[in-house]
Amino acid sequence: MLVVDNLHTYHGYLHVLKGIHFEIKKGEIFAMVGSNGAGKSTLLGTIAGIYKPRSGTIVFENEEISYGKVEKIVEKGICLVPERRQIFDDLSVKDNLLLGSYHRYKNDKKSVMEDFEQVLDFFPKLKTMLDRPGGLLSGGEQQMVAIGRGLMAKPKLMMLDEPSLGLAPLIVKDIMNILKQMKKTFGTTILLIEQNVKAALQIADHACVLDRGEIVIQGKASDLLEDEKIKDTYLGISKKERLKL
Numbered sequence: 001m002l003v004v005d006n007l008h009t010y011h012g013y014l015h016v017l018k019g020i021h022f023e024i025k026k027g028e029i030f031a032m033v034g035s036n037g038a039g040k041s042t043l044l045g046t047i048a049g050i051y052k053p054r055s056g057t058i059v060f061e062n063e064e065i066s067y068g069k070v071e072k073i074v075e076k077g078i079c080l081v082p083e084r085r086q087i088f089d090d091l092s093v094k095d096n097l098l099l100g101s102y103h104r105y106k107n108d109k110k111s112v113m114e115d116f117e118q119v120l121d122f123f124p125k126l127k128t129m130l131d132r133p134g135g136l137l138s139g140g141e142q143q144m145v146a147i148g149r150g151l152m153a154k155p156k157l158m159m160l161d162e163p164s165l166g167l168a169p170l171i172v173k174d175i176m177n178i179l180k181q182m183k184k185t186f187g188t189t190i191l192l193i194e195q196n197v198k199a200a201l202q203i204a205d206h207a208c209v210l211d212r213g214e215i216v217i218q219g220k221a222s223d224l225l226e227d228e229k230i231k232d233t234y235l236g237i238s239k240k241e242r243l244k245l
């Protein structure tokens with residue numbers, strides 16, 4: 001569904017993405033993990049059309065989108081749920097959700113309202129707080145609104161930038177379950193960027209590790225969970241400690 005090949009992106013003189021290659025299959029959850037500054041958000045921004053790559057290609061459903069405009073990429077079915085949710089504090093939950101389909105609202109209000117009902121069925125908790133300003137929600141509720149807003153765009157590929165950021169472990173579990181359920185219910189393909197390596201690998205089908213702009217490990221998520229280097233570097237358990245257990 002998505003093929004990224006030999007992608008190089010710069011921020012000014014800073015060479016951030018250094019020849020990235022990976023593929024995502026339709027209907028899967030693909031997790032990308034890596035430490036701060038590895039280039040994860042830059043990668044999502046490049047796919048979403050916010051940053052232009054210096055070279056390389058991004059092909060989505062057999063069509064090259066490498067240098068496409070943001071609106072066109074959204075229309076093709078790619079949505080980005082950004083880091084720190086970026087919910088509008090002063091807008092109600094309902095308006096925050098409807099913003100996800102603003103490009104269809106004028107001409108297709110009926111189908112937008114049907115999608116809205118579907119999103120509320122998926123997030124029944126949000127039904128009880130539709131008039132509440134986004135700024136008064138908890139972090140977990142805001143994340144639900146951010147994902148719900150993404151769903152309102154009826155994406156084929158949803159990209160999420162660190163949805164677990166700042167959330168308590170139990171809420172992280174809820175959010176990961178929501179992503180799994182979303183894949184099942186709507187068939188959405190998911191590209192999940194996470195620093196919470198364990199949570200991401202537990203729900204993903206395939207995954208990779210991004211380190212200083214390069215993909216250093218790639219494979220089945222279940223294999224990566226067992227990988228010694230990942231356990232040592234990202235799961236915080238050294239081999240020595242594990243042998244003691």
Ligand SMILES: Nc1ncnc2c1ncn2[C@@H]1O[C@H](COP(=O)(O)OP(=O)(O)OP(=O)(O)O)[C@@H](O)[C@H]1O
Nearest residue numbers: 011012014016034035036037038039040041042043
């Ligand atoms: N808009 C920008 N302009 C200039 N430099 C940027 C910009 N965005 C990111 N950078 C730099 O590019 C590098 C990669 O940042 P990026 O945010 O993509 O990494 P990340 O893996 O998402 O990190 P984090 O998990 O901390 O968000 C960093 O050195 C960062 O300072």
